[in-house]
Amino acid sequence: MTSRALVQAPGLALALAAVGVGALVHLLLPAVPLLTVCVLLGVVAAQVPPAVAVLDGPLRSGLATAAKRCMRIGVVLLGLQLVVGDLLRLGWLTILAVIGVTAFAFAGTYVIGRIARLPGHEPLLFAAGFAICGASAIGAMAAVTRSDAREQSRPVALVTLCGTLAIVVLPLVATAAGMTVPAYGRWTGAGVHDVGQVVATAQEWGSAALAVAIVVKLLRVLLLAPLVAGTGLVLRMRGGAQGGVTAPIVPLFVVGFIVAVALGSLLPIPAPVLGAAQVLQTVLLGMALFGLGSGIRFRALAGTGLRTALAGLSAWALIAVAALAVVYA
Template sequence: MSTPSFSVRRPVPWLPGLVVCAGAAAVAWAVHWLIPAIPLLTAAVVLGIVVGQVPVARPAVVGPLAPGLSLSAKRLMRVGVVLLGLKLSLGDIAGLGWVTIASTVAVVLISFAGTFWIGRLFRLPGHQPLLIATGFSICGASAIGAMSGVVKPKDEEAATPVALVTLCGTLAIFVLPLLWHPLGLDAAQFGHWVGAGVHDVGQVVATAQIAGAGALAVAVVVKLTRVLMLAPMVAIASVVERRRQVEGDPAAKRPPIVPLFVAGFIVAALVRTFLPLPAVVTDGADTLQTVLLAMALFGLGTAVRLRTLVGTGWRALVTGLISWLLIAVLALGAVWLSAR
């Protein structure tokens, strides 16, 4: 008589960390709902950084939660970047006029090159100069996640730029409105400045809404023009990384010329531009994108080690602050150029 056999399902290693990330995203949403001035994604990053510093939580973060945190920080980030393309309408961007578009692109390129050079000047390790330049010049932590998908940095290399872009973007929410009237800007010009100079989309909304709906509309469209630069910048980095790997090891697996998630981002932007999507679809995609990015940024935040950052990361901090000032000045110049 044969004994029945029972199959035991193996536990899914990434599930606990993924559940924690989802719970953290809910907490971040609650913080944003209670204090609207705090962007949801900023709250998610800060919450991850705080959890990563708690001694009691450290064994879980580097142990059973690690697979899920890594999955969120990498794969969910890429899906969120694809959905970000559904916010882009090329028609809205074209409505800005060629002067505004050209000056916005110039701000991205100059600030990217300037920040990268500053990071190299301060001898930041690994891919940090590239990641900081990407996050500060394009669209904050989302851009850092997209670029990380190509260059495959160590977790701490990506975590430090995310912490810096969160810090400086949060500072912008409070500092830029104080300079609005002293600089003699009207509401639309202030919105233009915010869209061209603040890093993350949520931080742009939190800063520009102070000047009213008109300023917010201008800020979001200018910001999405910067977001549009994400695809070519990541594609160029992929080509450079591919060439570097070929020179270092011809047999090594090389990244694609255009990463799949970048192609998805472009397709999503084209769909948003040429197809009349119902509001329920765009709103649903926007909500899903926000949730995925909040989970991803919480996962990235848990990799930040403040003790290490304070002890050895002063060069990265100085790089971030100089870049923040550089972008704010360049963006202000773009506003004045467009107003002439």
């Protein structure tokens, strides 16, 4: 084992242990997504002064690797879940509605982030997380904005907390509105951020709602690649024009994501292989989210606490309302 691996091992081991705890909590409380538990464990640990010294000291290298490398590999594996044929069965009107809602959500949440005066590239990370697929999209966007874990921490905290709120609120609203089961599935798939949060929200109405929600959600995930590529192109053009550091147009792991989608759609991959890939994907994303959560310091966010909270709630409400277009497409 190299010296670098030895330095990273403690942080990676802690992140892996957090996934184990998350799996146990999810087993006991199925409505609580495993990935949400992982990021919350990191956030809680980061608020304990004795733990902060360790997190920022001997564990930092491994946690940073988890937040970056594990996230990217997990996103690639996520592509194997996408089968283009399943998406096409939604119908072109629904597909166009999802694309339109996602584009509107990205633009709208970006504007909200700017109005809230989120610094640096945080508005872009904020918009990607809320519009596409939570912390996974934030990690992907961070590759082209070259944002470190600390710049990602506020968007990750917002998308996690608001997505968790959706698990409680959306079923209540849907019941009051008299939604049908298929309509509820479409709404949760189009309006909830993280894949795990979509599953947790939709499953409350049964397997029929869950099946619809997952397909709609995975169509939003498919939009991650063009969104990241387009943002990378714009940033590269701006960087070149301003003489600054240019951003990669398409990060290598996004190419891997596209290849994984193609493989999953064109090849008959055995179910055990897909199952193993999904487990590995969950473990890697859980480790990444714990790593990101461990970089969140509420004391550092306190100066913009109300403004940041309002930005998150506004983005959440915007997407929930816009997602109704998919329900009635």
